[in-house]
Amino acid sequence: MLTRQGWIVGIGSAIAAGAGRFFGISEFIVLAVAGLVLIGTAVVWTRTRRVRLRIQRSTQPARVHAGGAARVALTVTNLGGPAPVLLLSDPVTGTLGARLRVGPLLAAERVQATYLLPTERRGRLEIGPADIAVVDPLGLAQLSIGTGPQTTLVVYPATQTLVPPRLARGPEPLGVAADVHTLQRIGEDFYALRDYTAGDDVRRVHWPSTARLGRPMVREDEVPRRSRVTVLLDTRSATLDPERFELAVSAAASVVLACASRHDPLRLLTVAGADTGFVTSGEGLAQMFDHLAEVSTSGTGTLRGTLAAATSASTGALVVVLGGASLEATRDAESIAAATSRSSALTVIRVRAPDARLPTGGRRWVDITSSADLEACWAAAQAETMPT
Numbered sequence: 001m002l003t004r005q006g007w008i009v010g011i012g013s014a015i016a017a018g019a020g021r022f023f024g025i026s027e028f029i030v031l032a033v034a035g036l037v038l039i040g041t042a043v044v045w046t047r048t049r050r051v052r053l054r055i056q057r058s059t060q061p062a063r064v065h066a067g068g069a070a071r072v073a074l075t076v077t078n079l080g081g082p083a084p085v086l087l088l089s090d091p092v093t094g095t096l097g098a099r100l101r102v103g104p105l106l107a108a109e110r111v112q113a114t115y116l117l118p119t120e121r122r123g124r125l126e127i128g129p130a131d132i133a134v135v136d137p138l139g140l141a142q143l144s145i146g147t148g149p150q151t152t153l154v155v156y157p158a159t160q161t162l163v164p165p166r167l168a169r170g171p172e173p174l175g176v177a178a179d180v181h182t183l184q185r186i187g188e189d190f191y192a193l194r195d196y197t198a199g200d201d202v203r204r205v206h207w208p209s210t211a212r213l214g215r216p217m218v219r220e221d222e223v224p225r226r227s228r229v230t231v232l233l234d235t236r237s238a239t240l241d242p243e244r245f246e247l248a249v250s251a252a253a254s255v256v257l258a259c260a261s262r263h264d265p266l267r268l269l270t271v272a273g274a275d276t277g278f279v280t281s282g283e284g285l286a287q288m289f290d291h292l293a294e295v296s297t298s299g300t301g302t303l304r305g306t307l308a309a310a311t312s313a314s315t316g317a318l319v320v321v322l323g324g325a326s327l328e329a330t331r332d333a334e335s336i337a338a339a340t341s342r343s344s345a346l347t348v349i350r351v352r353a354p355d356a357r358l359p360t361g362g363r364r365w366v367d368i369t370s371s372a373d374l375e376a377c378w379a380a381a382q383a384e385t386m387p388t
Contacts, residue, residue, distance in 0.1 A: 006042065006140035009035045042140035049134045052080035055148030057090075057128065059117070063286070066158040066250075070117040072098070072127060074148070078105040087133045087142055092117065093126045101135075117153060122249065122293045125153040156289045157246075157253040160375045164262040165229060165255065165317050165347055166382050193217045228265040228278055228316035231255050232306060235272045237297040239323025239332075240351065245297050248351045251374055252321045253292050255349075260285055268292070269310055271301040304335040317345040324352025324367070347381055349374075 002010060013035030020028030056075040064070045074090065086102040098115045105111060117125060130148030135141070193209055196216030209217040233252045234240060240248055252268070259266050265278040268288050274295070276288050303322070310318055322332060336348055348365045366377045 001142060001144075002039065002043075003135065003139055003142050005138075006039055009140060010039055013039070038138065039140055042136040042138055045136045046134050046141045046143040049084060049143070049145075050080065051078075051083045051086075051134055051145050053077065053083070053086075053132060053146060054079055055088075055130055055132060055146070057130065057149055057151055059127065059151055059153050063154045063156060063289070064119055065156045066119055066122045068119055070119050070153055070155075071114055072117060073112055073114045074100070074130065075110060075112045076102055076105070076132070077110045078107060081107050083134075085135045085137070087135045088113065088130060089133075090115075090128055090130045090148075091126075093124070094118070119153075119155050122155045122157045122246075124294060125155060127151050127153060154290055154293050156293050157250045158371065159250060159254040159257050160371060160378075162254050162258040162375060162378050163382055164258045164264070165319055166345060193219055228267065229255075229259045230267040230269060230310050230316065230318045231259075232269045232310050232318065232320045233271070233292075233295065234303065234321060234323045235270045235295060235298050236301065236303070236323060237299050240297060242297075244323060244351045244353065247368070247371060248321050248323065248349075249292055249295060250371060251349050251351065251368065252319075253289065254374060254378075255319050255321070256285075256288060256292070264316075269306055270295060271303055271306045272298040273301055273306075275309075303332055304338070307335055307338070317347070319347045319349065321349045322351065324350045349378070 013032040016028045016035070017032035020026065020032060054077040056077075058073050058075075060071050060073065072090070074088065076086070076088065083105040085104060088100045088102055089097060090100070091097040095118055100113045100115070102111055102113065117127070128148060128150035131144055132146055132148065133142040133144045193206055194217070196205065196218050200218050204218045206217045206219045231252050234248060235245075256266060256268065260281065263280060265280050266276075266285070266288065267278045268274070268276040268291065274291060276284070276291065279285055279288060307320070320336065322336075336346075346364065350365060350367050352367060352369060354369045364381050366374075366381045368374050368377055
C-alpha cells in the first residue's frame with residue numbers, strides 16, 4: 001500500500017498529467033510519468049523484500065495507578081538477512097497508538113524502541129497487536145510483513161495516602177474488636193499456662209512452672225485478631241455523574257490501600273451487586289483493584305439492600321462511599337442511620353457537587369468535592385473517639 005507521501009506523489013502526478021494534456025505542456029507529462037515510475041518502483045521494491053523478524057513487547061509495570069508512569073518496550077530482532085527501514089505501528093485502546101520508524105537492521109541485529117502509555121484515567125488498555133511494515137527508501141510504499149503480540153495494561157484508580165480506618169471495639173456480631181485477642185501456641189505476649197498435651201511443641205514448655213508443679217506445663221500467648229473491613233461503593237447512575245463517580249472510585253481505592261497496609265482482611269461490595277468476599281493480600285487484593293479499575297455506574301441495586309447484606313454478618317468496620325445526589329440524599333441518610341445501629345464502626349464518604357444542598361450527615365461522615373479534600377477530611381473523621 002502507498003504511504004501518505006506516496007499518495008501525495010500519485011495525486012500530484014495525476015494532476016500534472018491532466019494539466020499537461022489540457023495546456024499542451026510536455027514537461028508536465030514528463031513530471032507525471034516520473035512520479036508514477038517512482039511509485040511503481042517503490043511498490044516493486046517493497047514486494048521483493050524478504051524480511052524475517054521477531055517482535056517482543058513488555059510493559060513496565062503491568063499494573064499502575066492512574067497518573068503513574070507506564071512504558072512499553074518493543075524489541076525487534078532480525079532473523080534473516082539485512083532488513084531495510086521498517087515502520088512499526090502499535091495500537092493502544094482509546095488513542096491513535098504509537099508509530100515508530102526503525103532504521104535498517106543487519107542480520108541477527110536487535111533494536112529496542114520505547115514509548116509512554118496514557119494513564120490519566122483508570123481502565124484496561126489493550127496494546128497491540130503490533131504491525132510491522134517494510135518501507136522503501138523514498139517512503140512512498142510500504143508492505144505489512146507480520147504482527148507482534150498483544151498485551152494488557154491495567155490502570156488502577158488514583159489514590160490518596162490515608163490512615164487506616166478505626167476498627168470496631170466490643171464483641172461480635174458487629175465486628176471483630178480491635179482489642180479482642182485469640183490464643184495461639186506462638187504469639188506476641190504471654191497469656192496463660194496449661195497442661196502439656198501430645199503434639200505440643202516442646203519448645204513451648206515453661207520449665208520453671210513444670211519444676212514447681214511437677215508436671216509439664218506449656219505457655220500460651222495472645223495475638224490480636226485481625227479486624228475485617230468492608231468497603232461499599234455506590235454505583236448508582238442516579239446519584240453519581242461520571243466525574244463524581246471517578247472521585248468515588250478513587251476514594252474507595254484509597255481506603256482499600258490504607259487497609260491493605262495494615263493487612264486487614266478486606267471485602268469490596270458495590271450497590272450493583274459485586275462482592276469480592278474477604279481477601280487479605282496477594283492475588284485477592286490484585287483482583288479487587290482490577291475490579292475497581294473497570295467498575296462502572298449501573299441502574300440496578302439499592303443502597304438499603306446492599307447495606308443490609310454488608311451488616312447481616314460480622315463485618316468489622318464498614319466504610320460506605322456514597323453519591324451525593326440531592327434526590328436520593330434523604331433516603332440514603334435514613335438507610336445509613338439504620339445501618340449505624342448495626343455497626344459501631346461505620347464511616348461514610350459522601351461525594352457531592354460543590355453547590356449541592358444535602359441533609360447533614362453523622363459524626364463520622366466525610367463530605368468531599370474533590371480529591372484534595374479526601375485526605376484531610378478522612379483523617380479528621382478517624383480522629384474522632386469511637387464508641388465502646
